[in-house]
Amino acid sequence: MAEASTLGQALKRAKPGDVISSVWINELVDTVNDLQTRLASLEDAQAQGFVAITGLLYTSPLRLGDPLEIQGQNFGWSRGTQQVRFDSADITEFRPGSSDTRLLVTVPSFSNFPDAGREVALVVSDGTYSARRSVFILPAEQPISGNLVDVLWETITPNPMAIGQPLSIGYRLRSRVDSTRTFTITTAIAPAGLQSGVEVRDEHHQLLVQKRIELGALQEKLFFVKLTDIPNTLPASGLTITTSAVSGGVTGSDSRTFTVAGSVASDPAITLSVSGFSAVDDAGDPVPNDGSYDSGATTIRLRSGAFGRMELAGTFNRVGTYTVSLTPSGVVDGWTRTLDTGAVIVIEQNDLIGGQASRMIRFNLLVSSTASTGQIEVRVQRSGATGDKHLLFQLARLP
Structure with missing residues (x-):
């Protein structure tokens, strides 16, 4: 349960090196101010028998139709005189467990409630005295x-x-x-x-x-x-x-x-081939001694600490949305694999020139000094198609 303005909520601790932001300071100030307000309310309520709201307990964010626990003093439950109102909506049902110090209610629904939510006036009374809080409420969450x-x-x-x-x-x-x-x-x-x-x-x-x-x-x-x-x-x-x-x-x-003969039916709408590979420095300039591509063995060889860039030529003969993926991606076995071009290719009718559209697909590699051999597969799949087009490359680290 999350709580708005209640003693039970813990502030986030700062760690060494954290930047102390204005947000963190304001949370601290708000908490101290809230403690002072509720302490004064509690002291007055106990001394004079007035109604006091000391805390609201709910799952954040609070929405229409959500359960809410109102904590405080002198709610009139034992006399049967308790009253709770949200704006002009009176609460007539209280859940089991309610008492003079806590009232368990459900936030009512309102017509034409704004999507962004708004402040609602919460009033609790014992039939004679009352206490008021302003509560920010969001509309009920719609089923997804x-x-x-x-x-x-x-x-x-x-x-x-x-x-x-x-x-x-x-x-x-x-x-x-x-x-x-x-x-x-x-x-x-x-x-x-x-x-x-x-x-x-x-x-x-x-x-x-x-x-x-x-x-x-x-x-x-x-x-x-x-x-x-x-x-x-x-x-x-x-x-x-x-x-x-x-x-x-x-x-x-x-x-x-x-199929037994091959893993997946090939999509005839896609043609995928190697356009070129180069090892490059930080500026993107080629460094031939740092890596190469062996087309016969479909193997990319890259020196430890070097960057490699593979460019593929993709040809598409059907309108559609195509997803490009690397398997595996990220850092695996000392190889960092990243897709440099977009993960989604959209081919529209006016892209087809002579019945075909061409797009470049590029991925980058970085190899560590502890990397072992590996593999990387590039796959292009058309939305709605059962087949795809993919290329599998072997990865080898040069000393």
């Missing part, structure tokens, strides 16, 4: 629904898929909701006989028995769908798996086909 979570395919192991072996498919779950949500992961597989052997595992490959993943506001996490065995009876068309994430009305899904 829609395609507001992304289920993004990342990896498949082994690649290509092999008969008689378990299959692990990696996804990135990305929330576009400004609140914490718990998503339930479901899968639908064709042929249906494979459904019984499906497991959902977290980013550390630990089994999620309930198949649930919690994401904070705008957070993302990796997870894996594991099939315990790929049977010999798998049809030539492979298997199609639809992986979905659901939290109330918030949903998202990914559907694609995997």
Whole structure:
């Protein structure tokens, strides 16, 4: 529970090196002033029997329809004379646990309440005396629904898929909701006989028995769908798996086909090829001795501490929205991988010249002195398509 103007709320502690801002000082001043006000109110109430409001306890931010605990003195509960009013709205129901020193109520609803919220006058009375507080209240939170979570395919192991072996498919779950949500992961597989052997595992490959993943506001996490065995009876068309994430009305899904001969059907709308690679200094100027690209082995070699820049030529022959991703991204095994161009490419009808549109895709690499060998995969996927286009590169550190 969070509290507005109450003794129970702890101030944030400053750490060595923190900048003491005006916000922090103002919070301290407000707290001291509030303590003085409530102490004076309490002393007067106890001495004279007046009604006093000493604190309000609620989950922040306070909204219409939320529970509210009013703390204080001499509320008249034992005599049955207690009264609570929000602006002109009288409260007629009090929750169990109310007493002369606390009243448990629900914030009433108001018509035409502004989206930004407003101050509401809270008045508590014992039938003779009254106390007043101004409370800032927001409108009731509206239910969130829609395609507001992304289920993004990342990896498949082994690649290509092999008969008689378990299959692990990696996804990135990305929330576009400004609140914490718990998503339930479901899968639908064709042929249906494979459904019984499906497991959902977290980013550390630990089994999620309930198949649930919690994401904070705008957070993302990796997870894996594991099939315990790929049977010999798998049809030539492979298997199609639809992986979905659901939290109330918030949903998202990914559907694609995997085959034994290859991991994923290629999207004919995309062509992806290497345009050029160079090792560069801090100014972006080429330093040939610091790195190279071996096209035969699809291997990027980079000297310790050096920067590498890979440019890819993307060609698109269909209108649509294309997502570009690196797997893995960030810092892994001493390699820092970053996408230098946009993660989303939008191709409109007027972009197609002669039936095609070209875009450059570029990613950067930085290798540490302790880096081991690694891999990086660049994937381009068209929204709504089951296939994609991807290139896999090996990474090797030069001494």
